[in-house]
Amino acid sequence: MLADGLAKATINRRLALLRRLCNLAFDWGWTNQNQSRRVKLLPGETERHYYLTPSQVESIATDCPHTGDLIRIAAYTGLRRGELLGLKSDQISDQFIILGTDTKTARPRLVPIPEQIAQIVDDLPLPLPPSTNHLLRTEFEAARAKAGMKHIRFHDLRHTYASLLAQAGATLHLIGKAMGHSTPTMTNRYAHLVSDNLLDLARRLDGLGASK
Numbered sequence: 001m002l003a004d005g006l007a008k009a010t011i012n013r014r015l016a017l018l019r020r021l022c023n024l025a026f027d028w029g030w031t032n033q034n035q036s037r038r039v040k041l042l043p044g045e046t047e048r049h050y051y052l053t054p055s056q057v058e059s060i061a062t063d064c065p066h067t068g069d070l071i072r073i074a075a076y077t078g079l080r081r082g083e084l085l086g087l088k089s090d091q092i093s094d095q096f097i098i099l100g101t102d103t104k105t106a107r108p109r110l111v112p113i114p115e116q117i118a119q120i121v122d123d124l125p126l127p128l129p130p131s132t133n134h135l136l137r138t139e140f141e142a143a144r145a146k147a148g149m150k151h152i153r154f155h156d157l158r159h160t161y162a163s164l165l166a167q168a169g170a171t172l173h174l175i176g177k178a179m180g181h182s183t184p185t186m187t188n189r190y191a192h193l194v195s196d197n198l199l200d201l202a203r204r205l206d207g208l209g210a211s212k
Helices: 008-027 054-062 068-077 081-085 115-122 132-146 156-167 172-179 184-206
Strands: 096-099 109-112
Touching: 054 068, 054 132, 054 156, 068 081, 068 115, 068 132, 068 156, 081 132, 109 172, 156 172, 156 184, 172 184
Parallel strands: none
Antiparallel strands: 096 109
16 A cells, blocks of 8 residues: 555555454454454554543533434443444443443443433433534534644543543453453553553552552
8 A cells, every 4th residue: 555655644544444344244243353463564663542531531522413412322331333322221320331232242331421411411312313423523523623623533531531530540351341441451551641540649649658
């Protein structure tokens, strides 16, 4: 593809999509082996991740009059767009959103529902109408432009969720479990967030004093 004049960033986006398809094929039970690790990105092109603050999430959500609650749910549960739009009422329990029970692998994923959005989740008119997808895309793009964040993608709300989990003290293992990662490699992209958080925890120990 380089010989065809494509930029590394363009090639890596296509390779990342191929990785995603490999992960989905494994999660859906279409294959017994996850081949995503065999898909290598080209070196020299850093994968972009943007993390929003809670106030930025709220700013964008407020400017989405019909889909703002979906923005909030995505940021505080890490649900992918397709998972969010495809939610059914029987997937909602008192404390969790239950995903993945209809796959051949039969490995349900439990996504904890933070108290701050529990009522929002309960009030969702499930199933969402098919028109929600277009409406969500239109409102999100307009809201991010108004906020001066045209570089933000909807998927960055999922990265934001990982960041918030790390700030709350979650380990990489728990982050990967909450986000439904099929391999630890997928979660390692957030290792720097957990490392920063561990330093904060270590500093808190200083305040406890050392016993002699």
